[in-house]
Amino acid sequence: MFKRILFAIPIVLTMPGTLSADSYKAPEDVLKGLIEKVDSKYLTQSEQNLMMMADNPAYWTAEDGEALFYLKRGPNNASLETCDFGKGPGVLEGAYVEMPRYFEDTGKVMDLETRLVHCMTTIQGFPKDDPAVKKRHGSGSDMMKLQTFIAGKSSGYPWNPPLNHPVEKTMRDAGKVLFYRRAGNMDFSCNTCHGATNKRIRASVLPNINVPEEWTKAISWPAFRVGHDNVRSSQHRVRGCYWQMRQGRVEAGSDASIALILYWTDAARGQPAILPDMKR
Amino acid sequence: MFTHKILTTAGGLAVLGLFGLFAGDSVAEDASAADYSAMTPQELADHLIIEKAGFRLNEKAQEGGTTQDRLTQDGIQKACSALGKRSIDSTTASKVTSIARESIKLPEGGIKLGDWSKGEAVARSGYGFRIGHRNDNHSKRNPGGNCYACHALAPDEFTYGTLGPSLTGYGKQRGNSDAILKYTYEVIYNAHTYFPCTAMPRFGHNGVLTQQQISDVMAYLLDPKSPVNK
Numbered sequence: 001m002f003k004r005i006l007f008a009i010p011i012v013l014t015m016p017g018t019l020s021a022d023s024y025k026a027p028e029d030v031l032k033g034l035i036e037k038v039d040s041k042y043l044t045q046s047e048q049n050l051m052m053m054a055d056n057p058a059y060w061t062a063e064d065g066e067a068l069f070y071l072k073r074g075p076n077n078a079s080l081e082t083c084d085f086g087k088g089p090g091v092l093e094g095a096y097v098e099m100p101r102y103f104e105d106t107g108k109v110m111d112l113e114t115r116l117v118h119c120m121t122t123i124q125g126f127p128k129d130d131p132a133v134k135k136r137h138g139s140g141s142d143m144m145k146l147q148t149f150i151a152g153k154s155s156g157y158p159w160n161p162p163l164n165h166p167v168e169k170t171m172r173d174a175g176k177v178l179f180y181r182r183a184g185n186m187d188f189s190c191n192t193c194h195g196a197t198n199k200r201i202r203a204s205v206l207p208n209i210n211v212p213e214e215w216t217k218a219i220s221w222p223a224f225r226v227g228h229d230n231v232r233s234s235q236h237r238v239r240g241c242y243w244q245m246r247q248g249r250v251e252a253g254s255d256a257s258i259a260l261i262l263y264w265t266d267a268a269r270g271q272p273a274i275l276p277d278m279k280r
Numbered sequence: 281m282f283t284h285k286i287l288t289t290a291g292g293l294a295v296l297g298l299f300g301l302f303a304g305d306s307v308a309e310d311a312s313a314a315d316y317s318a319m320t321p322q323e324l325a326d327h328l329i330i331e332k333a334g335f336r337l338n339e340k341a342q343e344g345g346t347t348q349d350r351l352t353q354d355g356i357q358k359a360c361s362a363l364g365k366r367s368i369d370s371t372t373a374s375k376v377t378s379i380a381r382e383s384i385k386l387p388e389g390g391i392k393l394g395d396w397s398k399g400e401a402v403a404r405s406g407y408g409f410r411i412g413h414r415n416d417n418h419s420k421r422n423p424g425g426n427c428y429a430c431h432a433l434a435p436d437e438f439t440y441g442t443l444g445p446s447l448t449g450y451g452k453q454r455g456n457s458d459a460i461l462k463y464t465y466e467v468i469y470n471a472h473t474y475f476p477c478t479a480m481p482r483f484g485h486n487g488v489l490t491q492q493q494i495s496d497v498m499a500y501l502l503d504p505k506s507p508v509n510k
Contacts, residue, residue, distance in 0.1 A: 166317045167316050167317055170316045170317050170319070170321070170324060171316065171324075173321035173324075174316075174319075174321045174324035174325045174328060175325075176321065176364070177321045177322055177324075177325035177361075178325050178328075178329075180361050180363070180364045180365070181325060181353070181357075181361045182353070182357040182360050182361045183350060183351050183352070183353050183357055184350045184351070185341075185343060185350065185409055185481070185486040185487065185488055186409070186481040186486070186488065187356070187357055187360075187479075187481055187482060187486070188479075188481070189361060191364075191365065192443070192479045193443070195365060196443075198442075199441075199442050199443050200440075200441045200442045200443070201429050201430070201441045201443065202428060202429055202439045202440065202441050203438075203439040210365065239412075239413075242335075242412065243410055243411075243412050243413065243414075244410070246350065246409045246410055246411070247335070247347070247350055247351055248335045248336060248337075248339055248341075248347030248350055248351065248411050248412045249335060249336045249339065249347070249411070249412025249413060250334060250335050250412075251333065251334055251335060251336065254328070254332065254333070254334040254335075255316075255328045255332055255334060256325075256328040256329055256332065256334025256335070257334065259324075259325070259328060
């Protein structure tokens with residue numbers, strides 16, 4: 001309960017100065033707003049999750065991530081405060097909803113995870129095989145703690161990947177091809193499950209990419225997955241979908257995964273992010 | 281099918297060869313942004329999967345072959361992917377149905393109904409063919425058809441999917457004439473024969489289910505004693 005109060009304080013304090021649409025909003029309030037706007041079985045399928053969102057275990061993960069972010073560590077004994085997530089060194093507010101994006105310093109389109117790996121290896125000097133960067137999954141991993149903290153600074157901000165650089169557009173378009181690309185011995189594509197509204201696999205209601213108010217929840221990662229008892233990332237979702245589609249293992253941080261994430265983020269453009277989210 | 285796969289791989293090697301010629305491997309990596317913009321979205325998607333090894337391409341699949349084989353598209357997959365979110369047009373529909381019709385192989389000794397209770401187990405099981413991590417081990421457990429993921433079947437099962445139509449009372453409504461047996465077999469074997477670019481897997485053509493499993497699932501759908509028809 002005190003978590004909710006902790007998170008409420010900064011909102012109250014910043015309220016008078018930030019009356020623009022782009023400001024922090026608690027994830028449960030974002031979701032309530034969407035539910036009032038559209039009639040969606042996907043958004044309302046778990047009453048328990050809606051009730052638990054204010055006490056989302058992902059807040060503990062985010063809190064650990066905050067401590068890690070400002071801690072001087074790694075071979076270079078440096079914090080991550082100089083890491084540029086696209087809006088300038090150390091600027092976290094609203095940074096995540098503008099990713100994936102093109103970064104001049106690497107010449108690549110990067111998502112949050114690959115950008116974090118880049119900063120941890122270059123600024124902090126971690127070797128690529130150090131568990132701090134290599135372990136990508138589970139609430140106990142540095143990677144999930146940091147991602148949950150950083151992404152949480154974008155809750156309520158509208159998804160807005162820039163698409164100014166030509167390669168951002170190219171990657172988005174390739175991501176669209178990947179989304180509709182049927183393959184494997186089951187002939188599935190992402191669209192098989194995510195192209196229609198109020199459809200179910202067994203008892204689970206599926207989100208539709210063509211309904212942005214639904215889709216923003218679908219892509220709001222990190223999220224605490226109740227069934228996994230862990231906070232999960234966008235990269236984890238991509239890996240899990242390809243596994244279920246029987247198409248093999250997508251490489252973590254590969255350009256294929258980033259292209260897909262860029263396409264799916266663009267599809268939620270303008271809708272407020274729910275961060276961290278809570279999912280079944 | 282085989283020719284197609286060889287052609288795709290050869291194309292990939294040619295692209296890699298070009299990179300090697302002009303740039304050298306490490307430089308090609310750095311220059312990727314410019315190279316990406318020169319490709320069509322379709323070319324780039326395939327490039328990211330194969331040449332950039334976006335997947336663990338060499339991992340073995342249960343049916344033989346590798347992840348790369350799984351990711352290489354055949355004619356129906358290509359035609360149906362190209363639609364994107366558009367609904368199917370008549371040219372694609374007739375092309376896909378004719379490829380599908382040619383793929384149908386009827387069982388030796390004719391189409392027979394198997395054991396509905398075994399068919400029920402196949403309909404309920406989503407096990408099989410997952411690779412990359414937590415690989416499904418077919419020597420320990422047979423793959424299933426996962427019919428319930430998308431279809432309602434027995435009226436007392438409430439956790440059914442809705443991506444496909446309800447099949448509750450399938451046999452009761454249709455009877456089990458030879459024509460219905462043949463139609464049902466063909467839909468399970470390759471549903472594109474009747475529903476071009478359907479979301480339903482080609483259980484027979486792709487070797488997801490054995491002939492015995494197909495005949496057991498058909499009994500689950502058509503046998504008057506099956507719970508589906510109660």
